[in-house]
Amino acid sequence: DTAVSQTPKYLVTQMGNDKSIKCEQNLGHDTMYWYKQDSKKFLKIMFSYNNKELIINETVPNRFSPKSPDKAHLNLHINSLELGDSAVYFCALFWTGLSSNSYEQYFGPGTRLTVT
Amino acid sequence: SQKIEQNSEALNIQEGKTATLTCNYTNYSPAYLQWYRQDPGRGPVFLLLIRENEKEKRKERLKVTFDTTLKQSLFHITASQPADSATYLCALLNNAGNMLTFGGGTRLMVKP
Numbered sequence: 001d002t003a004v005s006q007t008p009k010y011l012v013t014q015m016g017n018d019k020s021i022k023c024e025q026n027l028g029h030d031t032m033y034w035y036k037q038d039s040k041k042f043l044k045i046m047f048s049y050n051n052k053e054l055i056i057n058e059t060v061p062n063r064f065s066p067k068s069p070d071k072a073h074l075n076l077h078i079n080s081l082e083l084g085d086s087a088v089y090f091c092a093l094f095w096t097g098l099s100s101n102s103y104e105q106y107f108g109p110g111t112r113l114t115v116t
Numbered sequence: 117s118q119k120i121e122q123n124s125e126a127l128n129i130q131e132g133k134t135a136t137l138t139c140n141y142t143n144y145s146p147a148y149l150q151w152y153r154q155d156p157g158r159g160p161v162f163l164l165l166i167r168e169n170e171k172e173k174r175k176e177r178l179k180v181t182f183d184t185t186l187k188q189s190l191f192h193i194t195a196s197q198p199a200d201s202a203t204y205l206c207a208l209l210n211n212a213g214n215m216l217t218f219g220g221g222t223r224l225m226v227k228p
Contacts, residue, residue: 004159031214043160043205043218056215090159094214103148103209105216107159 003027004108006091012114013081020067021076021111023091031055032074033092033105034066043090049074081115088112118143120219122206128225135193137222139206142187146208149182149189154203154221163204164191196226 007022031050037043047066048056063079091108119142129135147168152160166173166182173180179192205221
C-alpha cells in the first residue's frame, strides 16, 4: 500500500484554466504538506495543513488554495493557471517512523504540471 | 535571510570510491539536519537525520557529519555503486519541528 498517493501523475493544461491535484494518505497523520519543485529542482514548501487548519503558507499566490475534505485528503486547487506554475508538485506528510523524534518527511510520487 | 547551499554541479565518481557531498547553511540554528535521495520522476526519500548535539551518524554505507560551528554537514557514501546515482538533498528542520527547508540538491553519478 502506498502511504501517500497523488493524482494525476501528469497534468497538461492551458493558461487561465483552473485545475486540482489530489492527495491521499493512509497513515492517519494529521499534518500534510504541499511542495513545489521547479525546473531547477529547488524543492520549496507551499502549505502545511493540520486537521483542517492552515499552519504554514509560504508566500504562495492566493490562486493556490489547499482544500482538506477530510483527514486523509489534502487537495491543491490552482486558479487562473500561469506559465510559471509549471513544475512538479509533491504532497507530503511527517512520519515519525520507528522513533517519535525522527521527523521524516514522506513524499508522494509527484504531479508534473505543464501549463501551455 | 536563511540559506542552504549544496554544490549544484554534478559529482562524478568511480564505482567503489567514497562520494562526499556538502551542505552549508547560513542564518540558521537548526536542531535537526536531514538528507534525502531523489531519483528522476520520484519524490524525495528520507535517508538520515542528525541532531545538533550529534557529530556523526552512520547507516550501512552512509555517514553524515554535522558541524554546527562551521554550519556544515557532509554526506558520505562509501564503496559507491552505480545504483547510488541520484540527487541528494539536505534539509533543515525549523525549531517548531513542523517545517523543512531544502537545499538545491547535488546530483551524484557513479560510473562502473
